[in-house]
Amino acid sequence: MTLRVDDQGGLAYSGYNFAYLDEQTKRMIRRALLKAVAIPGYQVPFGGREMPMPYGWGTGGMQLTASILGADDVLKVIDQGADDTTNAVSIRTFFERVAGVETTTSTAAASVIQTRHRIPELPLSRHQILVFQVPIPEPLRFIEPSEEETRVMHALEEYGVMHVKLYEDIARHGHIATTYAYPVKVDERYVMDPSPIPKFDNPKLDMNEALMLFGAGREKRLYAIPPYTQVKSLDFEDHPFEIQSWDEACALCGASDSYLDEVITDDQGGRMFVCSDTDYCQQCRGEVA
Amino acid sequence: MTAIRQPFLSASALDKSFVLHAQSGQQLDVMRGLELSLMPGECLVLAGRSGIGKSTLLKMVNGNYRVSAGRLTLHFDDGELELSDLPAQAWHVLRRDVIGYVSQFLRVVPRVSARQVVMEPLLSQGVAQDEACCRAEALLARLNLPKRLWDLAPGTFSGGEQQRVNIARGFIAEHPLLLLDEPTASLDSANRDVVVELIQEAKARGTAMLGIFHDEDVRERVADRQLPLEEHMLRAGDASTAVNDDTQELPR
């Protein structure tokens, strides 16, 4: 295994197949993805492979990304909205080296975006694919430990228990306190866990122009929301679905329409709210400047 | 009274026997060839020594005992109903709407109030809660059951008090056929009088009654006719004839 300088002048490993996975594996995953696209929200099992990093670091998303990546794709990787966290940087570098693809931090410039826990603020286009890293794909798992039973429940649309969870939220907190991994119903059929994105991002799932793929490495399940698919967040008539809102605007760019992270700035209780989507924040600052 | 009146209840060649499997299949014939007819508004009193099994006949009419042979028939305006081979589910309706039974012992769910016990036959007929409650209280008051007992479960009552709850429960729904198994046994004379009144009123409504009364005074006052059972009871005087004598009722 040797490092070599590729055409673009970057570092690339030789001796690996393009994008790390062998072609048979990629073909198997693509077939599963086709099924997932055909049945929006349905969890398709796939033969997950070992990736050179531990479960929980996005191995499911990486296998999907590896399977769909072409040499001319431009890859962006975000972790909780940020391009510059260890995880995002590692994955980005990984694909630079094993696939030699171009990478970017710009949402608009990317053709494939792998993400953990966020959907970019900038609306996606029909030329883009968003790949989610999923820890627990089964939305019914919290109430039903048996996989056999949850499959039957999905097959028969027995989704009453999903509202039991929301009911319990309201009973305990006075409102639906689930703020992330908020369950949705896809195309009026399957109840789906959108991965731990904040519920702020749930409305972006609905009728999105981009193809959205979800991969869970440990559980070896993948599922999809095809472009322009109706995605509805579960709720009650008298407790309708609501997204988070903030009194502040982003302290860095002044945006008032983005998802904000609270950042502690010192030991005296100083804090600020900033965009979680770093690229969006930079774009906004660029416009202002 | 017209001659063409038909009885409400009739029995013809009625036999009853018990087979005791625990005693090597021994068969006990306790009744043979009983005939009776009971008119609406009539009180027919079963006569005979204690232990002869008068209750056996009441229990056959009420469905607790099977008829071994013969006919036991209810005569409705629009036809007869043969009780000896009635399917089980038909008895539910008969007991709710047609046959009332005042047994010697009160058999109810423990810890249910006396008032509720009395209301139940009306409620099962679909009478509204309020009305059932009013009628139950009126009857309990008439039977001189102290008001403080109405909300208590009859399990703790004295024999006479339980008896009165039982009578109220039996009379409240005004069934067209009433079976009375010693309703006055443990009552004082004032309350016996109330029961006699209730029976007279029931007669006036046209209720047909089949009763057992050990108290000679009550018997004289309510009986239109008496039916001596001796000749129909093959093992007369032997109290062990019945498999389940009244003293073995479940649960107490």
Added chain:
Amino acid sequence: MKRPQLIRPALLEARNITRLYGPKQGCEEIDFTLHQGEVLGIVGESGSGKSTLLRVLSGLEKPDNGQVIYHRSEPSFSELTGTDLTTPEPAHTGLGGAEGALDLYAISEARRRALLRMEWGLVHQNPRDGLRLGVSAGANVSERLMALGQRHYGNLRAASQDWMGRVELDPRRIDDAPRTFSGGMQQRLQIARTLVTEPRLVFMDEPTGGLDVSVQARLLDMLRTLTRQLGLSVILVTHDLAVARLLAHRLMVMRQGRVVEAGLTDQILDDPQHDYTQLLVSSVLTP
């Protein structure tokens, strides 16, 4: 007096049901018809096959042989609330519409499960088997309503409180976890959870089984009252003849997987015909 209407329509029919795990283990050649509004008690000793029969009847276990036929007639609660039982497969069974006889194990699993959830109910002996212990009393009671598609939190809550009251639980405890309830209260909660959709047919497996005698009595009274008020049909499995006497209109006595005697409850208990029934009845202790 006119002859009263004595025969009520059939609700559930067991036709020659056999389910055996081994020789005389299970139930064999069971035939009966349950009518609307009837409470049928199945009595027998442990191992007589009564629980197996209940599992088969209630749709939980396919019999080796025989059929369970359910007769649907009047519009049910689920239909009134707009949930259509027939949606999963309108055409395939040939039964299609809302009325008619359903062969429990010939219809699809989807319809069978929908039936169990919407028109039937099952009360387990151990309330922990029938409750979700991780969520509040209110969530437990209203789950079946949510499964029927009710999506108004306030209404769900009101229904839960109403039902808690009906089973004599303090409605103010609606947000408490079932774990904090006593055994008798948990059983009443399970009953509320089952009856909230006003099912037509309820299966009960020793509902007063693990309870103190004093708690049993109250529960028995409540079950009698609710059965009457809702016009419920009930199939009740019990080994307690006193419970059977108070709750059941009709009894089936089982022994070694077979029905040895069946009929009116009072008749079975006062004038048993079969030698085993005579033994059973005469073996009961009376205080």
